[in-house]
Amino acid sequence: MTDRLDFETRLAERLGARAAIASRPFDAAAIAHATVTSDARRPFVRRLVWPSMRPGLALLILAGLLAIALLAVALAGALHVNPLQPPAFPIATGNGWIAVSANPMDVGGGENGDIYRVEVGSPARRIIGSDGDGLAQACPRFSPDGLWLAYGEATASGAVTTFRGNWPVTNRAVAIVRVGRESLTLDDVHKHLAPDGGPIVCPEWSPDGKSVAVIVGPELWIIDAKTAATTVIPLTITAPGKPEFEWSRDGSSIAVAQAVQIRVVHVADQTFRLIPAGDTPIESLQWTAGDRGIVFAAAGGPRGDSSVVRVVDPRDRSGTTLTLDPTDPAVRLDIHSVVVSPDGTRVAWVEGSLRCTAGSCAGLPARLMTRALDGSPAVELPVPVGLGGLQWSPAGDRLLISSTDGLVSVGLAAGTTPTVLSHGDLNLEWSWDEVTWQPLFR
Numbered sequence: 001m002t003d004r005l006d007f008e009t010r011l012a013e014r015l016g017a018r019a020a021i022a023s024r025p026f027d028a029a030a031i032a033h034a035t036v037t038s039d040a041r042r043p044f045v046r047r048l049v050w051p052s053m054r055p056g057l058a059l060l061i062l063a064g065l066l067a068i069a070l071l072a073v074a075l076a077g078a079l080h081v082n083p084l085q086p087p088a089f090p091i092a093t094g095n096g097w098i099a100v101s102a103n104p105m106d107v108g109g110g111e112n113g114d115i116y117r118v119e120v121g122s123p124a125r126r127i128i129g130s131d132g133d134g135l136a137q138a139c140p141r142f143s144p145d146g147l148w149l150a151y152g153e154a155t156a157s158g159a160v161t162t163f164r165g166n167w168p169v170t171n172r173a174v175a176i177v178r179v180g181r182e183s184l185t186l187d188d189v190h191k192h193l194a195p196d197g198g199p200i201v202c203p204e205w206s207p208d209g210k211s212v213a214v215i216v217g218p219e220l221w222i223i224d225a226k227t228a229a230t231t232v233i234p235l236t237i238t239a240p241g242k243p244e245f246e247w248s249r250d251g252s253s254i255a256v257a258q259a260v261q262i263r264v265v266h267v268a269d270q271t272f273r274l275i276p277a278g279d280t281p282i283e284s285l286q287w288t289a290g291d292r293g294i295v296f297a298a299a300g301g302p303r304g305d306s307s308v309v310r311v312v313d314p315r316d317r318s319g320t321t322l323t324l325d326p327t328d329p330a331v332r333l334d335i336h337s338v339v340v341s342p343d344g345t346r347v348a349w350v351e352g353s354l355r356c357t358a359g360s361c362a363g364l365p366a367r368l369m370t371r372a373l374d375g376s377p378a379v380e381l382p383v384p385v386g387l388g389g390l391q392w393s394p395a396g397d398r399l400l401i402s403s404t405d406g407l408v409s410v411g412l413a414a415g416t417t418p419t420v421l422s423h424g425d426l427n428l429e430w431s432w433d434e435v436t437w438q439p440l441f442r
Helices: 004-019 028-037 042-048 051-078
Strands: 094-104 116-118 124-126 135-140 148-156 170-180 184-192 211-216 219-224 231-236 246-247 253-258 261-266 271-277 284-285 296-302 306-313 319-321 331-340 348-358 359-371 379-381 389-392 398-403 407-413 418-422 435-440
Touching: 094 135, 094 398, 116 135, 135 170, 135 435, 170 211, 184 211, 184 348, 211 246, 219 253, 246 261, 253 284, 261 296, 271 284, 296 331, 306 348, 331 389, 359 398, 379 389, 398 435
Parallel strands: 306 331
Antiparallel strands: 094 116, 094 435, 116 124, 135 148, 148 170, 170 184, 211 219, 219 231, 246 253, 253 261, 261 271, 284 296, 296 306, 306 319, 331 348, 348 359, 359 379, 389 398, 398 407, 407 418
16 A cells, blocks of 8 residues: 555545646645545545635536547547437338329319328329419428428419419419328418519428428528428529429538539628539439438530430539440430439439431330449330339338329339329429328338
8 A cells, every 4th residue: 555655645646637727826835745644535525625725626627527528529429429410310110101293184173282181092182272263383392200291282373274383473472281191181381482573482391300491582481380480591602493403411502503513602701602413404302311412413425415314423523324324326214303312322214315317306115213322234124004103112112203103102112013003183394393292200
């Protein structure tokens, strides 16, 4: 056991180090000697918290807390986690029912633009909208947890026709309703937007399900789904037609297609960076796993008259092309509906093509293509219907095809039987992308 003299010497050294940083000086040697010669434990404790030592101890405690905080930040960075952002919902384990905004064909009554429920084994039925209500709905989107449905709504100031993009609408709003597996409850959570005429706004949910984003003219609006509090972010450029934009998977940014570039807006401070994306307008923005890439379709190829699917790294702007150029010089590709799987590791797209010779062009059968982002080659999936819009199922095990032939889902595994969800009862000619699939969590 260490003798008292040795203990007293070492204690004096330690107290001396603390005295050097204390705001008021104290005699380290005297305190060490008094501590060693005392037989009572309580005075020993009192001396360790002598008032003249408190500033020094406080500094030591603050330094320790700072070290712990820095360690937490370092670990978060190593795990690619933003400690200020809530975690996104996990990937769904099941696929619920499907909502689609469409023209009614054989569905009794209704106006163009109502929203219908579609599921296996049951005919399509209208769930939002009514005869003669003078309202138009579009762009239904399920929340990440599958419990809410957001959609664009407006009052038609003219005849409601199948040309949705030409509707002269007013009283534009985002509506949010509570949904369930078997029922739908209108909770009247309407977020009224610009009263001026224009296209119906199309909402996109944030990954945490707390907000929806819409583009209104040259502005990006982020609306709190409960309070309707709105953050307005200027975009400078008005996107033509239906604006293309997509939340990042961690919810910290929103990518907006603006002509030949991608504007990545940082939600917290509204700053942005521009990513060049080629010489032609882009579409179908999607983020890959870990927000390491943004996938989109644009014109390209050796002649510049075909479409390509590209993925660009938003950090260093490096890019990779996922599609191959046609081997036949008379063929050009027309790619659309590029979608990324729920886990962010696979891409699917519709690949149409034209063969042009002697001043005329003939269409070739479209193909459904999928490709993993690990460098594997693209794979074609056989489909029994015409190809239009495309969407992954929430569980990532199927692809949903929407076209004038109806709604059909196909599995990724070879030999999987296609499932016909809707055929002949809804006209999807203009609403290929007006479809949303409810995620289920077990």
